Amino acid sequence: MYEDSYYHNPMQDDMLAVIESMETDSLLVDAEGHSTLADNDMGWRVDLIEVDKRLRGLMDTGHLLADHRLIQPVGFNSDQVTLAPDGILETLISAYAVLVWQFQLSEIGQHYQPSPYARRFLQAFSSSAYLHQAAFQQPPVMGSQDAEATLLELNQRLDAWYRSMNEPSFRYELRRNQRNSDKNYQRFWMLFNALQANHSRLQIVRVDCEYTQEDSPNITYDTACHHRERLFQQVRSHYPALVGYLWKLEWGPKTGFHYHCIFFFDGHQVRKDVTLGEQIGMLWARQITGAQGRYFNCNRGAAQRYKHNALGECNYHDINKRKGLDCLARYLTKVDEHIVMTTPGRTFQTSKAPAVPEGPRPGPPRQFPVSWSVGDVDFP
Template sequence: MNTLEKISVLEAFAEGKITSLGVNSNGVKFVSTDCYFLARELHQLEKIVIKISKSDQVLFGITADWKKQKYFLKPIGLGKNLLNELKINMDGINLHFPMHQMNPYIDLFLQELNKNTSMDPFEMERWATEEVINQRVSQLNEFVEKLRITTRSKEFCNLINNFQRSSNKNFQEGLKYIKALFTLHSRLLILRIDLGYAKSLDLLYEPDSTINHSLVRLHREKLLRYLKAQFPTVGFIWKLEYGLEKGFHYHLIVFLRGSRVQQDVNIAKKIGEQWNVITERKGVYYNCNASKSKYKYCGIGMINHHEEHLLHGLKKALLYITKVDYYVKCLLPDKGKTFGKGNMPQEPTSTVGRPRTKKGT
């Protein structure tokens, strides 16, 4: 086979790869780079800022090689971690997250770092005169104190509480929705499909102006209508994300009536192929159901209401597609939604039917 099947960064996500090379259905080569490594950097940064905010230790001092009359910066405790965080890829963050709101801890750090453009961590690790090293020590300790004063303020605490509450909302709504579906259906066939758009090599590091949010929303609406018309669909959850290299892309979870369908891999493939039809062959997709063995916690395929281990995997999948918002929230230009689900199912008034003999969700 001379060409690869449709491969995108969405597949790279599932396989833990950094980059992926492929050819779309029109034979156009494209490369997608996994920018989630930047999100992981931001996660690490948030943890360090939180630890610093809770400590009172002086993080930087001075040490010397008296024989050679050389002086060095001496990081203490969390100071070592902070020096590493000062090396964060600012250009990459600005490039990959062009329309995002950062977690308040991360945002504060980046703002303060932008105010201290002369604070070069690579330069600070080099030896210098005693006077220069003392200046570096003062600058870094003042930077740390600014972080502590701000993060301990009432205003910042309120900001963090609001941000966390907002970030957790989608996950909690999704859990409630899943529980309601299993209340009505003892067995569901669950599909997970990642949907995106191929990008040619010449547009890899540029926004694709032909794929805007209005078009992406239209494509999603058409796909959801297809799901309802072609399959015994009882529910769905979708999450829209945006990155420079991937552009707009969806994570989609589909819930089908388990008493009527079984072949999850084939159905997910049909949905992916329909996405390519809807997008006029510009789309790419990844069929997660075809790779169930790769997941430590598998929450897709056929799931009965009493199979707690599979339900746990499903919750993990939901957490995966919603947790990114805790670090970087996509802000659409038209204030559009980035998360959605089907209507909350209503419990039937009649209880006629086969009683459940095992504990449900």
């Protein structure tokens, strides 16, 4: 997980594989200080992500149902027919079952929003009598003429779904997550630049906070938010050297809700970043979650683990650390459209950026301006 996490792009079509690759089966520490493993399936969110993947794949093909292949008699010399198994038809039935149940028949729809693909699927197919019976009962048996009419109707709905995704409103919705990612990225650098303007040396600590294998299926979004709020309250209270922070909420099939947390400390007041990471991690695992939590201290072995290490001591003129921070920022600020789809609230936040001091600063002059470039990386 953590060696490659800087370079994942959570906007890829194969989002589920990316989410699963963000999990780890080692080095997570529980409240007793033991390494733990994760192996969980989180039910409806997994179904939702899988359906979204299949809808994207179907959209890429643009194919319609083939009449001559699908209409099959139920028996020898029978005048009754059914629609035979077919990849496109199976996608329509499974998508209908998951999306109609979650967004129209259950309480999930009161708190969560379908993706742009799923929303337009519901607009095109939610009133389909055939899909309703096939999804919630069994595929119907019918006469040949009814079967031909059913296929015609399904293809008309499918064509309408394809055409709806060429509309400007659909493209606008798809670009919304990119716009939010850009805003998050600017907020990241606004905070960091302001912190460096006030503190020439920072200690940067990253702790990934999640839940145990036994407890993660039962942790709701509200519970995760409550624990995160308590964690940051405690860190602010116990560590006066804390000068800033940010967090990103993610959800994975094996770990459920979990946070990537970055803490910025005044580097002139504290030095042992690995120890700070352990203390914060144990605070999460024991006190905040009541032994329901576990954590990964990303600072431990960071110099060997990450190609561009952003963690630990970062001086004002440390170009390599700043390059590592840019890699980290591009990952942490990317909006994961599936966590947005399955989460009713905020998924990324930074602390308030301090005011940048005016006039000459005390101490020796700084060697580099706040903005510079390294190779092909331009820093804000």
